[in-house]
Amino acid sequence: MFAVAAIMIGFFIFVIARVTDPRMTALYTDLAFEDSTAVVRQLESLNIQHELRNDGAIVLVPKEEVLKVRMRLAELGLPTGGSIGYEIFDKSDTLGATSFVQNINHLRALEGELSRTIRTIERVIAARVHLVLPSKELFRRDKRSPTASIVLKLRGAMSGGQIRAIQHIVATAVDGLQPQRVSIVDENGRLLASGAKGDESGVVASSLEERTVTFESRLRDQIEEIISSVVGPGRARVRVAAQMDYNRITKTSSTFDPDSQVVRSTQTREEASDASRGQGDNTVSTGNQLPNAGNNANPDKRKETASTTEETVNYEISKTTKTEVLEAGRINRISVAVLVDGTYANDANGELVYTARTPEQLNRIATLVRSAVGFDKVRGDQVEVVNLRFAEAPNRISTDTTPDGLFDFTKDDILYMSELGVILLISILALLFGVRPLIRRIITPDEATDENAPALLTADGEAIGSVEGGQAVDSVDGMEQAVVTSQAIAEAQAEGEVHASTIATVGDLIEENPNEAVIIVRGWLHDAA
Secondary structure, three states: HHHHHHHHHHHHHHHHHHOOOOOOOEEEEOOOHHHHHHHHHHHHHHHOOOOEEEEOOOOEEEEEHHHHHHHHHHHHOOOOOOOOOOOHHHHHOOOOOOHHHHHHHHHHHHHHHHHHHOOOOOOEEEEEEEOOOOOOOOOOOOOOEEEEEEEEEEOOOOOHHHHHHHHHHHHHHHHOOHHEEEEEEEOOOOOOEOOOOOOOHHHHHHHHHHHHHHHHHHHHHHHHHHHHHHOOOEEEEEEEEEEEEEOEEEEEEEEEEEEEEEEEEEEEEEEEEEEEEEEOOOOOOOHHHHHOOOOOOOOOEEEEEEEEEEEEEEEEEEEEEEEEOOOOOOEEEEEEEEEEEEEEOOOOOOOEEEEEOOHHHHHHHHHHHHHHHHOOOOOOOEEEEEEOOOOOOOOOOOOOOOOOOOOOOOEEEEEEEEHHHHHHHHHHHHHHHHHHHEEEEEEHHOOOOOOOOOEEEEEOOOEEEEEOOEEEEEOOOHHHHHHHHHHHHHHHHHHHHHHHHHHHHHHHHHHHHHHHHHHHHHHHHHHHH
16 A cells, blocks of 8 residues: 555656646757757756757757747857857957968858858758868969859758859859859759859759749739639639740931931132133244234234132931840730639538639639739730639538637647646546555455354364454465355355245245235146146
8 A cells, every 4th residue: 555655646746747847849959969069058057947859959948938048049159050150250369370270260250151141041951161262372374263062951942043042142252253153062962053164054044944933923823812812712723824035135226317407517619710812822923022012913812701619518417326225034925824613602401502603703803814914915915714613622611700710729739738638637547546446445444353253174174264254364374275265155154044034034925825825836836737
């Protein structure tokens, strides 16, 4: 009894302690060994209860103190993610450090800070960055470009946009580094970005394809949002196909307007000449050589006069030069396919009945879709809205107007209540099968002993004990045999007393009613014959 009582007390102490323990939740997960050691050291110095799971990768603290502890640790710069950032310069003695050590520390700090930045991106669990920064040398013509390599531990798969974002983050943080010189590998050794020269074409093609997919997804989300408000959530399927033109075109045109001419300059030139010539003037004679020979000349002369006028007018005609740049990403055509389900209603038997949508409803939905995508008939856009019954119908039409969220429980709440239920069930079983028999054994009085109980004899007639209160008194050699014999005797005595009382009752009835007894006996004899 004392052993059972001690076990029960220990069990209830365990149950009470388990119920009153604070609810533990994760402070940090996927910690590096260095971070886990530093975090535990700080928690012990702050006298905060904590637990370790998964070989120290997970640290648990009471749920009520999670935010406070995180702020305290963030003030101390923890966790560091297994990498060292610019805090390396806070603890080092720069007075006696050489330039080589300073350059190494700067490289380590830069790699650590980039690793921390990359880990903030969704789906990235851990990251390691390696930078190659060529040293600047004098009298060197060849200049090597910096390179970088990154190893990522991912949760799921990353999109091309996220990979290029990591490349640009690292490239802009390092002087002289180009995004194409950054190589990225995941934890499985799969190459995400090569980082080699000559890979620009593949990057551009991937970028153009991603831009098309992003545009189609944006339109699809907009259409589904506006249609779901009409037909209900999950009762419409939308697909968008867009043809994009990514050619960049530059046009330059010059236009002259003859009606808007203006005189720019005018140049005028005039020439006049006067000449007279007589007959014989060209004859050489003695008379021509004498003085006053001109008076005797031939009066028959001819006089010639010439005048020339030349004018040059320069006009300025108006000129218009126009340069147009058509950027890449123009929409050539949009095709939209919309599949909507019908309506459902409960009949008199509570079963769902499907009803197709009317053409008027489909036309209104098509009008909404055209307005949402910017439909252009000249461009060749196409919108199709079809009503078909979905393979999976809704389970039921809810008529409950109670707002959602009244009895919503989180995963932690469900686990905590399950744990309390199991502890309660074990406590009830312990009370029924442990405490209850013990208490009954304690409070039940001992049966009175019978001093006149007959002695128990062995097969040779030797007494080995006596029966006290229906139980045999133990002897050293024949305890088990005495107990069995005592029980047999007690049962025989009880049966004899029952038979004797029955016979006495029958005798009394016969004495009181002899005639009825004779009739009954005659009936028995007749039945036997």
